[in-house]
Amino acid sequence: MIERLLIKNHLSFEACDIEFTKGLVVFTGPSGAGKSVLLNGLLSLFGYGDVQADMIEASVDKALNLEAFGIEEANPNIFKALKAKNARYFINAQAVSKKGMMDISKGCVNYLSIKDNSEFENSRLLKLLDGVSVREEPLHVKNVEAFEALYLSYKTLKEELETIEAEEKKVEDLKEFARFEIAKIDEVAPKIGEDEELLSFKKSLSKKEKIEQAMHKAGEIFSLESSVNDVLSLIEADSAFFDACMNELRLLFEKQHETLEALEEIDVESLLDRIEKIAQLKKRYGSIEEALAHKQKRLEELERYENIGFEKAHLAKKVASLELEIHEKAATITASRVAALPRMETSLNGYLAQLYMPALRLRLEQGGLCENGWDVLHVNLGTVDLKRISSGEYNRVRLAFLATHNEFLLSDGGVLILDEIDANLSGKESMSVANVLKTLSKKYQIFAISHQPQLSSRADQHFFVTKDTLHVSRVYALKDEERINELARMVSGESVSEEAILFAKSLLENEMK
Template sequence: MIERFYLKDYLSFQEAELNLQHGLIVFSGPSGSGKSILMESILSSLGLSSCDANICESSVTWDIDEEETGLENDEINVFKHIKKEKSRYFINNQSISKKSINTLTCKYLKHLSLRDFRDFENEGLLSILDHKIGKNALDLKSHYRETFKNYNQVKKELEIIEDEERRIIELKEFAKFEIDKINSISPKVGEDEELLVIKKELSRKEKALEMIEGANEIFNFEHHISLALDTLDVDSAFFDDTMNELRSILESAEERFSALDEVDVEEVLNRIEELGELKRRYGSIEEALEYKEQKLQELEKYENIEVQKGDLEQRYQTLHKEVYSLARSLTELRSKAVKNFEKELNAYLKQLYLRDAKVSLAQDKLTQFGQDILSIELNATELSKVSTGEFNRLRLAVLALKSESMQNIGGVLMLDEIDANLSGEESMSVAKVLKKLTKNFQIFVISHQPQLTSMGDQHFLVYKDGTISKTKELNFDEKIDEIARIISGDTISDEAKKFARELLEGNR
């Protein structure tokens, strides 16, 4: 609910502050006093309208979805609209866009002066009907929704497999082609590096062998060095070790290069080219082998797809049968209850001096709510074509039905002159329905009729002091005077005051 509203500098208002209660809140006053301006500024503070007020601010008890909005709840959340050079909106002094504040507010506030069809959406109407039926329907709907969710999931998985199956031949051929291509080369990890070493050795083989042959000449003079060292009384062991190590190195190199005589140079170059192409395509030999393994797994999956499809088809058939059975059971319960729904709705419409509505239940494709479409026509006319007054009173009737099963309290209804052009009896009937709705809603209404005005839990007079609009919360005696003014005009008669008192006392 809205606990407090503050307005500063807007058209004829310099300042206004309203401390508000739960229940039916009535605004009355002479024409042109500023009632609609006040209502517009309340809506503007909540992002549902725009005005040029310096400040309009509402303190509300609604919880803010902190995760969704990124805002923190206070004990009382303050919604504010400020207009200087441009409009700015705040919640708890944190700046927020008009769209965001509007989205948040719409969860809690309904403005019945707008043609809003959300109260007639199929989900909401079916929810009212199911709550009317009771636990059987609610439990059945819960079971149905879980089954419908599983049914849709399996259906989606089956569609994916069937789509793959249509492309299975192409996919299998591609996988086999990729596997065969890698197998034809049959790469081994590290093979490319080994081949590059062999290529390098081959490129220097001839020159290296020539150099080794020349180097071997040193061994023809080895004994001369040994004799010289002996003559000089120098131990020749170090020289012998060095020559033996040199001999080993040259012999090993000679053997290595000689072994290359059996290597086909062209074959090595071709192999390096093949591996190079593989690396260009896949990145590396390791990645090529990983890709091959992936394609082998895909091929295995394609081979097993018939088994998977068979299992899914069996589950799909079972769930299909179950979900349609549950939907039919829901339809049976709803079909039996729809006449009583229509009867209870028309009871409210009768109070609101509207002709009976026709409520019909038809079947369509499955949704998460079943296969039923609940629709309402007023005077055999589609809702989009009925007058605004009739549309809003029909909304009131639907909300009254809905409120019978509502647990939450805190929503707000805002109505301008819903009893305009109604007779006294019609105005009283509207007031009684609104009074019923105050069980779950705080209701703001502008009224020019004594009947609705007398039912208010709070009554604010909007009046002009010179050119300045002001507001005043009325006590019992002041309510009598204001209702008497509504009845008889500026010249208040004793009969009008008597009737006003009787109305107020009768509604206490």
């Protein structure tokens, strides 16, 4: 549950510090006071929408397996959002992304939006039906998990088979292209490091004439060698350093002469042509190493193309075997779901009856094979399509599904934030919604904005949101007489009548029974 909420500078709210209890938490107040603003601020902390506040912080008393996300668990866990130019999110003082915040929050916070109809997606309907099926067949959930893993293996192998079948149709073209690329690389037959060696030769060739001229002129130093030795002898200086230097110079000149002679034998045109071919190869593949690696890859592909018939037959056999096993398992799962269908229908219709809604009928049909099996669950509300019912009716149907989900799938509770769940309902209908939410609040901590006194009277905690003359919103918990007056205001408007007060008292007295 959320124990505490702190907000600073969130649109019309300058600051608020609220402590919450378990159960049903209801916010009421005049239109435009800031009820939706407050709940939207709470939602934005958990990644639902954009953060508009300077700071939002909530204490969440629930173990969330944060270690799996690389975050240290605390008691309570502190969720925080800060906004300067951009919003930043933190859990227990460790930064997380908005997506990370939303992924983690899904473990404790559920948001039922008036615009969201994802509850009726086939995968979610089947998940609920599977939860009901476990009551009838305890091994059902393991069968579903095993089927999902098997289906993913089957899907991967089938995709591989389809790829091979597509390749087989154009295998001759692929083989011809592979041979072409291999031949192009073999035509150049590059060696690792050859490009650097060739460029070195080219550089030497470009300087050959200048080197020869310079060496010819500098070679005159050797004709003066004996004269230098005579001078050193006359002045009685050791000539060893000079002799060593001249010998080293002589070796250097001899080596350069050999290089120049080798350059004489080089075919310049062939050298430049070779450099150009290597350059073209590098332009296409990046480097000589990458060109040789590409050649090896093409050789392996060519070998595979030669064996594609064998590979296809082997894969086709595995796919056929898996397909047979999948169909058997899918049939087993369908049988369990069909057996559980009446129980799920009875549960849903029990809640719908409480909500003054007509009974629905569930129908399971076979559709395309996927990780959920081949079942498609259809929901018919009397003779009316779910897409054509009013928003008030639609919300009550969703509430029935939520209550059934709570009954069969929810074990450790969490937080449920509702969006206008009792809007556009009569008093009787509103009370029916309040009763179902009260039941749900035994496992969920529920936050709701109420438009009706019936739901507000069932609240475990009732907050009033108001806006002063400076257009600053405030929120505070109502007690005793304050709560009676607010319920009466919801009944009769700003001019509270004695009858409204009596009705408000009767609602609260009924709640206390």
